[in-house]
Amino acid sequence: MSTKEKVLWYLGALLIVLYALVPVVWIVSLSLKSEGELSQAGNFFPTSPTFANYSEIFTGNASELFIAALRNSIITCLLATFIAVVLAMFAAYAIARLDFPGKRVVLTSALAVAVFPVITMVTPIFNLWRQIGLYDTIPGLILPYLALTLPISIWTMSAFFRQIPWDMEQAAQVDGATSWQAFRKVIVPLAAPGVFTTAIIAFFIAWNDFVFGISLTSTTRAQPVPAALSSFTGSSYFVQPTGAISAAAVIVTIPVVLLALLFQRRIVAGLTNGAVKG
Template identity: 60%
Template sequence: MSRFWPRFGMVVGIILILIWCLLPVVWILSLSFKSEDSIINGNPGFLPSEGTFAGWDNYVGVWENDQFRRAILNSIGISLIATVLSVALATLAAYAIARLDFKGKRWVLSIALAIAMFPVVSLVGPLFDMWRAFGLYDTWPGLIIPYMSFTLPLAIWTLSAFFREIPWEMEQAAQVDGATSWQAFRKVIVPLAAPGVFTAAILTFFFAWNDFVFGISLTSTEAARPIPASLSFFVGSDPFNRPASLLAAGAVLATIPVVVIVLLFQRKIVAGLTSGAVKG
């Protein structure tokens, strides 16, 4: 009996946490399958009154919208480019910080962390004026550069912890066998730090995919506007009555790539996050 109550409390706590986390997801799924008339008339409950299959029209309507498809393409392209560039530069910088001794190394990491924690909103105004002067406003590079400015310091901080855990003797053994410093880094160090590289890439991609502030402030057309910002302009035929069901369907479709990535690579994500946290 003494073990019953702790286990019961743990089960109840887990159920409450799941309800708290999944309730918004269930609610937006419910809205995405309801018609506009059902929402306007105040249909209670989670299930649509007109049938689930009728709600698929919302997804078809969103996907057939050129604005939505262009925004998805922008998000995929911008997020992937920002991820590749950030991880590549962060890998080289983190290796230098972990392996080389130079003055101000701790300051570099401290400044990098401070930049990663800097308020995004405070940079929107200066970037708006700069990008208009440089011709980067409403372009892919105009979003990739701000994304990298925040994700690169975080990736450097994450990867430097992994490189410090790799034994220095393994790199020296590769050099003794005839490998150059670059070959030892590329064929020995990087594969061993793969969990950290993967974790940095996932964090970078998620930041770029979910960004709203830069996406809505540094774009004015659908040429480079990503999906979070584009959904805020998706007003339908009547700008005074936003299509809540279509917006919910668009939000669900925009979330699918992130959910798929997490489900496919959840083991690597967890391994990468925990490997850098314990130093043996």
């Protein structure tokens, strides 16, 4: 590329980065402002930074709601991710290795479910959960989360299984290994990067869900963080809990940002392989 083209590419990349970072910086700025500064317009950065909002969500009036919600989110998302990855691993292996009627229909259906509007599933699930006793429970959240994470997990992981040479599994079986032993000791270790990438993507999807969390829970028994943020209250009836919500949003975003920065190559590789092989 010429120097002019390089400059244009750098400028374009810089604009995209700024566009993505400005909302993040704004949330961090709000979390460091006092109630007095939050009521004043025109100040992007806090003039007197304070950690009172963080104290509010960890040791103040909002601590009981936030800490319980954070615990619920961690438990629910980890369990949903683990179940989705295990089920998707077997399903993707069957899709990649076996030739059966309707294989393309299964993959297409998985992709269709992944992009299906979540709001259309809430009402029937809500009515069913109330009848069978799963409303406001962690299992009642894990099952809907599987509807979000399992399709994309199957789609992503099947691309990795198709890349593994079939001869390696056959060689293990020739040496005396059973089909299960070949799968467990040969295929799964070779597909570990794909399994890891799928787990990260599934965790992101479950962690960021709001619709299921706000619709299928109502108390701290199972309410996740995105839903709990809408229940925050200010220090009085006339005060908006903007600072506490911003502080909680920053805390909740930190794990996602760290995972994205640490494993960005694996995430990009997983999405690219899914696009090429799918």
